[in-house]
Amino acid sequence: MSTTATESAVAKSDIPALREALADGIVSEVEFRGEHTLNLSLEALPKALAHCKEKLGYEMLLDISSLDHFGDDPRFEMVYELASLDDRRHLRLKAKVSEDEAVPSAIHLWKAADWHEREVWDMMGIPFSGHPNLKRILMWEGYPYFPLRKDFPLAGRPTEMPDVAFTGVAPLEGGPFVTAPGAETIAKREPRARHQE
């Protein structure tokens, strides 16, 4: 546990430098169980990523993911997980994106961003500006939906692309079967069909 505390302290020491570099680009700072998260404005995001890579030594991009806060504005949120290899720092950067905005690509900083950004585009439909090859990575080119959006049903929607692929609607039979974390008994926590509105 002592190493975790040290790493978290090291990551924490980077935050003043970022605060200085980004000024009002930082919306809020969160520390939870030794993990540091910076919520940024979308305008400050590319600068923050470049600063982390070039000045602070976060040479590894662990993951890019995205959230759909369906019903909120801005709707989407980008999540970048950064790491440094020598001293094992870990920093998370988040930025909210509205539906008509594009996120500046991070490929010029980390090559790893290529496929991660394509996956975010494929599943969530958030476009990236400056990406050299922004096409679908899991579904096929021409598939009309973004399946991880909250307004897309788990069972799917019927589509048809002759000679390429088709999709149908999966029978859910009362499902989807979801867990209820935090419920009192195991019987209530385990996966069951719960009615959705």
Next chain:
Amino acid sequence: MSHHLAGEQSPAMESTVTTPAHAAYDSKIEGNIIFTRVDAAINWMRKNSLWPMPMGLACCAIELMATASSRFDISRFGMEVMRFSPRQADVMIVAGTVTYKMALAVKRVWDQMPEPKWCIAMGACASSGGMYRSYAVLQGIDRLIPVDVYISGCPPRPEALIEGLMKLQEKIELEHSTQDQKRAFFEENA
């Protein structure tokens, strides 16, 4: 092997050990002659040399590999010749989750296999989509290609796959291949 082929003609099958009445007869060869129906002989050959096309798409493929390996050893059934070319395969074992992205590729491989051909849906996913009630997964390979044998399990043990293959053998045994061909021929030329 003759007991496999026992047809109506069982009295005729008893080989006679008489002196050849004609010089062209060779008693050694004649002793090895069996009488049967063409269908029975063809079915016997087909069912004992089923060459599988391993369509391993998920964890079922691990069990499929175990089935082929020495512990379970489907070469006992003449099935050890896994053919990765569909042109040389007889039975396609769809082992695993068929996503919509993969579905048409599976169909294409199936179409490339020459007749006669059979299909085994191995495991819950290939049979029905399994636990993947999802936008990405085909809900059973039988929506694209005709399935002869379904094997339950997630994944099925090698014994289950072997039983599925034996069920397929029983099915092949009852086919009327030449009769069907003859009927098709006469219907075409009627």
